[in-house]
Amino acid sequence: EAQVTQNPRYLITVTGKKLTVTCSQNMNHEYMSWYRQDPGLGLRQIYYSMNVEVTDKGDVPEGYKVSRKEKRNFPLILESPSPNQTSLYFCASSLTPGWSYEQYFGPGTRLTVT
């Protein structure tokens, strides 16, 4: 089944404790992206990757890191999480960087930082 998977789905952590949220797609997509969703703010792009080894900042990259060493994986890293990073996170992928293709979203990861 074609899909985008994220792990973990739920995570409660403490301020400053490094964490990684994994994202993997099995559709051979070139483009991958991370979004955070907060009530009343919609979806905001954190980082995106047009292909392996090429990443760029979205609208809200502060406090986050990403890496794209393999085509299928695009992990999101929070080196020192803070409470304002409590949010619902979505990973998404699309066939190519060109915008004529839809994005497929993962199921989401709900992160709480205390």
Add this chain to the structure above:
Amino acid sequence: QQPVQSPQAVILREGEDAVINCSSSKALYSVHWYRQKHGEAPVFLMILLKGGEQKGHEKISASFNEKKQQSSLYLTASQLSYSGTYFCGTEMGSGGSNYKLTFGKGTLLTVNP
């Protein structure tokens, strides 16, 4: 720059029509529409590209007015399954793709029996 969606929320009875608008202050290259049901991931509806035609998806269609930098989503004869939050995503640029998609804050659509 985040596009502005209106209305923020709308309540319909089954069978009624609705229009959701998405506008930007800058030139747009493309507009994307997604629907998100409560507790689920956003799901793609359609993409409208600069210079493209109005698109349709069963009873859901959309238009893209490049001169006004706005798009409208039309839901005709709404069904209970249309309930959810609708997001527009915009890509800036008068030229080609810049690969960055900025979403609006969403429009909550509720369809009642």
